[in-house]
Amino acid sequence: MRALIVEKDDEGQTSASVQDIEESRLPEGEVTVAVEYSTVNYKDGLCIGPGGGLVRNYPHVPGIDFAGTVEASDDSRYKPGDKVVLTGWRVGEAHWGGYAEKARVKADWLVPLPDGLSTRAAMAVGTAGLTAMLAVMALEKQGLKEGPVLVTGAAGGVGSVATAILAKLGHEVAAVTGRPDQEAYLRDLGATQIVPRDELTEVTRKPLEGEQWGGCIDAVAGAMLGRVLKQMKYGSSVAAIGLAGGAAIEGALITPFILRGVNLLGIDSVMQPYENRLEAWSRIAHDLPMEKLEAMVQPATLADLPGLGADILKGKVRGRVVVDVTA
Numbered sequence: 210m211r212a213l214i215v216e217k218d219d220e221g222q223t224s225a226s227v228q229d230i231e232e233s234r235l236p237e238g239e240v241t242v243a244v245e246y247s248t249v250n251y252k253d254g255l256c257i258g259p260g261g262g263l264v265r266n267y268p269h270v271p272g273i274d275f276a277g278t279v280e281a282s283d284d285s286r287y288k289p290g291d292k293v294v295l296t297g298w299r300v301g302e303a304h305w306g307g308y309a310e311k312a313r314v315k316a317d318w319l320v321p322l323p324d325g326l327s328t329r330a331a332m333a334v335g336t337a338g339l340t341a342m343l344a345v346m347a348l349e350k351q352g353l354k355e356g357p358v359l360v361t362g363a364a365g366g367v368g369s370v371a372t373a374i375l376a377k378l379g380h381e382v383a384a385v386t387g388r389p390d391q392e393a394y395l396r397d398l399g400a401t402q403i404v405p406r407d408e409l410t411e412v413t414r415k416p417l418e419g420e421q422w423g424g425c426i427d428a429v430a431g432a433m434l435g436r437v438l439k440q441m442k443y444g445s446s447v448a449a450i451g452l453a454g455g456a457a458i459e460g461a462l463i464t465p466f467i468l469r470g471v472n473l474l475g476i477d478s479v480m481q482p483y484e485n486r487l488e489a490w491s492r493i494a495h496d497l498p499m500e501k502l503e504a505m506v507q508p509a510t511l512a513d514l515p516g517l518g519a520d521i522l523k524g525k526v527r528g529r530v531v532v533d534v535t536a
């Protein structure tokens with residue numbers, strides 16, 4: 210089988226290359242899947258790139274998500290021919306992942322593909338899209354306030370899917386981007402307002418600013434999250450999903466929480482229980498406009514991965530990179 214293998218040499222240098230390897234090298238698991246599609250997420254960029262990022266063991270096959278067809282199964286929930294999707298559970302970091310023609314995983318980590326979703330569409334959504342859906346569900350549970358919902362890192366993977374879902378659900382979406390050339394793309398996904406990134410990255414000493422946003426899905430953190438928190442409407446919520454702009458939240462932090470009752474909701478897609486993943490995938494099949502999905506897709510093959518891994522870490526990738534593992 211062909212796989213993208215990341216290796217580490219004696220000096221600690223890592224390298225990634227496409228190799229033909231024996232299927233017997235696959236890790237243990239109850240279900241063997243013929244992988245059809247995987248994707249490039251921010252974490253994959255870290256795992257492919259120099260230093261190996263989040264990789265726990267070498268040699269390693271990255272790819273934090275995949276969709277494909279069950280080839281063999283020791284678990285009664287799955288039989289050969291079933292279409293499945295996998296996200297999370299440290300697959301692609303601690304367990305070999307989706308950048309290979311076959312994957313062997315625990316049955317508990319899989320979800321049956323919802324009706325109407327192809328393996329390619331499932332990966333156009335992927336971990337980023339699942340996370341966007343989980344963030345929307347968390348905001349709904351908390352109660353969205355009137356006014357635009359802000360999406361940061363909007364031209365990226367999570368941001369693109371979040372924009373399309375929120376717009377389909379009838380919300381006004383304000384999309385924050387550092388790439389002015391992506392305005393038409395974001396408006397086509399349903400954004401009603403474009404906010405230039407640099408309007409929100411300057412750190413101010415003000416404890417609060419004018420109330421603007423009825424909710425927020427934040428992929429960026431850093432200085433931007435510090436500013437956004439001060440602009441949230443009374444009682445509204447921010448679903449924090451990522452830190453593409455830095456791990457620290459900067460600015461006068463406590464005021465939005467105690468003076469405006471703002472909620473900061475942490476979203477983790479990795480350890481989501483089966484029922485939550487199933488619900489999120491079924492909402493995706495229902496609430497994500499499939500005609501918008503194709504505009505987000507950049508197709509790729511295993512051979513393209515080293516270059517794309519570097520690009521995503523620089524914030525250069527638009528939407529979702531879908532890797533045809535069979536090509």
Ligand code: NDP
Pocket residue numbers: 250251252336337340361362363364365366367368385386387388406428429433449450451452453454455476477478479521522523524525526528
């Ligand atoms: P992408 O690289 O596709 O998108 C991130 C976007 O953030 C970029 O496209 C860019 O958008 C913006 N951005 C990048 N760098 C900066 C910066 N320095 N300052 C401000 N904005 C910046 O990544 P994903 O959407 O796949 O993931 C986003 C984050 O979410 C990552 O940190 C990732 O690890 C995390 N994540 C977390 C998950 C979870 O379970 N919580 C699951 C999936 C991802 P633009 O050009 O439009 O400004």
